[in-house]
């Protein structure tokens with residue numbers, strides 16, 4: 001248990017501190033430059049088995065972090081960075097925000113081909129959309145579920161594997177969505193492990209994430225792998241493995257809606 005808490009702490013540390021490449025020099029971005037087209041589906045894919053469910057997708061981070069602060073949830077006194085810098089690949093040299101956008105775009109196309117509608121929170125790296133605003137866009141988009149795509153980092157470069165995150169049952173803001181968020185996190189994680197054979201690091205529950213607390217729909221944060229692990233970082237930068245990650249996430253979405261229809 002102590003080990004698990006230490007792992008959670010290190011996850012928070014890396015996900016909410018500036019990354020190792022960019023220095024915060026300019027916070028002068030467009031506050032409202034969100035690309036949020038609803039992408040219609042005209043596909044007749046045999047996998048399509050939904051009634052036009054809407055999936056909101058957020059590619060984690062952005063080219064420049066915004067280290068001013070906002071409450072971690074509605075009415076909270078605790079604050080966190082509006083958007084942290086994310087991490088970067090120790091072998092690939094990719095920034096997390098670049099990787100997440102590439103994978104999220106692939107996921108968008110796959111979900112559309114399976115009969116879903118998709119709302120993209122961002123489609124460019126040059127935006128400034130704080131975490132609470134990402135939630136607001138998703139909440140107002142009539143989306144059924146929300147996937148936030150991230151990659152992980154740790155001081156221990158041996159650490160590898162996939163984690164999904166959701167709130168605890170006692171979350172002060174969205175405890176009513178706990179069961180659905182937990183099940184969504186479970187479906188996504190298990191399906192990704194099945195596709196990739198990556199290490200299963202489990203579903204982690206936390207109430208300290210503004211990227212969870214502001215939502216009014218079921219939400220999961222997907223940590224696709226560790227960019228601090230040379231092997232996993234290299235894998236995640238490849239088309240081949242990205243496609244596996246995407247297939248896994250899309251299978252997880254299908255699985256979630258088999259019950260929550």
Ligand SMILES: [Zn+2]
Pocket residue numbers: 015060061086087096150151
């Ligand atoms: Zn991240």
